[in-house]
Amino acid sequence: MTPGAGAPGPGSALLPAVDRAAFAVALAVRLREHGVPVGLTPVQDLVRALGAAPAPTRTQLYWTGRVCLVRDRDGLAAYDTVFDAVFGDAVLPADPHARRKGLDTPPAEQGSHEPAPGHSAGGQDGDGLPWVTLPAAVTGAGGPEGDERVALPERLPSALAGLADTPFGELSPRDTALLGQWLERSLPVWPTRRSRRYAVGAGGTRIELRATVARARRTGWEPVRLVRAGPVSRPRRVVVLCDVSRSMQPQAVAYLHLMRALALSADAEVFAFATTVTRLTPVLAHRSARAAVAEAEARVADRFGGTRIAASLRALLASHHGGLLRGAVVVIGSDGWDGDPPAQLAAAMARVRRRAHTVIWLNPRAAAPGFTPGTATMAAALPYCDALLPAADFASLLRVPAAIARASRHPRGGVLTRPGAHGYSAMSLCVLACSISRERPLRRSTGQMTSGWPTGCVPVCHRGCRDRRVALSGPIHRR
């Protein structure tokens, strides 16, 4: 299967008089330059492997090096590039995987050993946002980092709280960054799920034999007190999908900050999509928010183009990341302007729905007064969502985690509606979808939160849904 098996080199090995250690280290250094993390153990492995089995052909050297040095599939393409750059003028990479990759990655011949583009954030560090088509409110890209540091002490929480209600499009990039940091610090506790791992604890359901017998030693081998074990709770996995198409341009940076906050505090898996899906989890986990967001923007190749929500969801479900959606809280951030036919989106959402525990849709336009989710796309997606939440400013973003936590406590029945604040529940979404499909004008509820729920949501579970439906179609008055 491997073409280009090189002719045997002089002597028995390909590299007769070469210092194996120096060779392995040099190869590892080149790989690191291409962004592949190569530790000391793999280098040691390669030296030992070459000692145990000197590679007489190029192909064998290729496989030996690949098996020893690369510990992740993501590094395979970079390895092929480096290997070809080092070992001369091969036209085709030896490996079918690399050949597939080769179509969209630049050939190795051009870049001698420069780092691959996209692995270095150096280009963006100086000048902030890497594109030029932003509206005036968002361009300008803030001052250099120095400014930010100087400005920090003046930004008291009260000032931030005021800014939190400003729509994303009207914020300066510096305010966006500051609010992003604030968001990271303010995320509340995340919803949990019961895992299958058991741990010793009071009130557990199982008798832990090992601990019970260990304890019985103290009482002459008489198990006087039974030790119990109960299931451990884990944070529920969160998968965030964020639309970065043209129509979402003002919100893109703010959503990246939300994704970063979730990735850091809730171990979320985050993806950006417009026409294709890009995984941003490792990028956004960078320590510096600024570097992380800049790198994420550089990583997304198709930002500010058209939107293909259905195709992107299908691609995500088909990829090996599709398994991440199982039992997870899936958060989709999009305005619902889709280039794909609504029927396709409905099919894709149905599949997401079957895999996920909770599906939440964030829509920046839902905050506008008089908003009804009337686009064909939103109408198609609504029956599969547990909640539709407004997300047009940082204050509403900050309410999202609490709302999600509540939705996952009452899956399928939880209601996140805040009358007058444009959140919709699972049940009300169905009602909405019905009423939209019947093309009847939908009367919206107005007024403020009804009682003292912290984020202004009115929780209703299964039994209350019927009543809530009535409430939704009529006004809820201020108490």
Next chain:
Amino acid sequence: MVSTLFADAAEVRRRLDTVGYLVDEGTATALYLSAVLHRPLLLEGEPGVGKTSAAKALAEALATPLIRLQCYEGLSAGEALYEWNYQRQLLAIRLTETTERRLTDADLFTEEFLQDRPLLRAVRHRGPLPPVLLIDEIDRADDEFEALLLEFLGEAAITVPELGTFTAPRPPLVVLTSNRSRELHDALRRRCLYHWIDFPTPERAVEILRRSVPSAGEPLIASAADFVGRVRALELDKPPGMAEAIDWVAALSALDVSRLARRDVLRTLSTLAKSPDDRVAVADALDDLEHAREAAP
């Protein structure tokens, strides 16, 4: 240093061939290096590409036992390493009470009361050749279990606090498989050699089918391998792997099909397409697939 199990990668290939498992050079090199360097081998690849079978074939080729540990969430030391036989311990306590003998810790925590679980069994295996330990679908276990594996993978040793450390006389050949449903920890990756198994090339796929389903005729195998390759190129929820291809050809062969016809494909589609959506997608694309097959020489 040099392994006595295999002389070189070509021998791995040859010996796996004799037990009916065909490998490419990459997989052979990975298995060979894992044996020479006494390092665990982490195999990744699409589902149904033959990761688990690689370990099974390795054990068969070496005529050594295969010890298998299937991973799942919540897998703990008691199920993976060892467990004390508490019932027998308590029974022994009661028995000694009747004979008025004195009982010490050392009497209760002996190998007599130790229950081997897969990892300890692999370490304590006595035989001319080391066993093959298959840790299957490690991505289904949780982080805690990965951490539990580290001592074993690094040192091929297991410590039982009451008895001491067991070290394998010959380190077992450890094969881990993962479907990448979860990112494995770097500490685990660092201790393993890594190999990504690709779908086999069409020629090798034909060869594999010929070996796995000896009853199937030559034209059927060639057209079926070709067909599966085309189906894999469709946008499916779950593209058929090698395992599905083998099942399918076996099904066709059991129905005495010698040439691929539309009716037979539809009849046996459930072995290839594993979800209703996929079934519809393949059935819809059947005409195109057949045209493409006719057009190809």
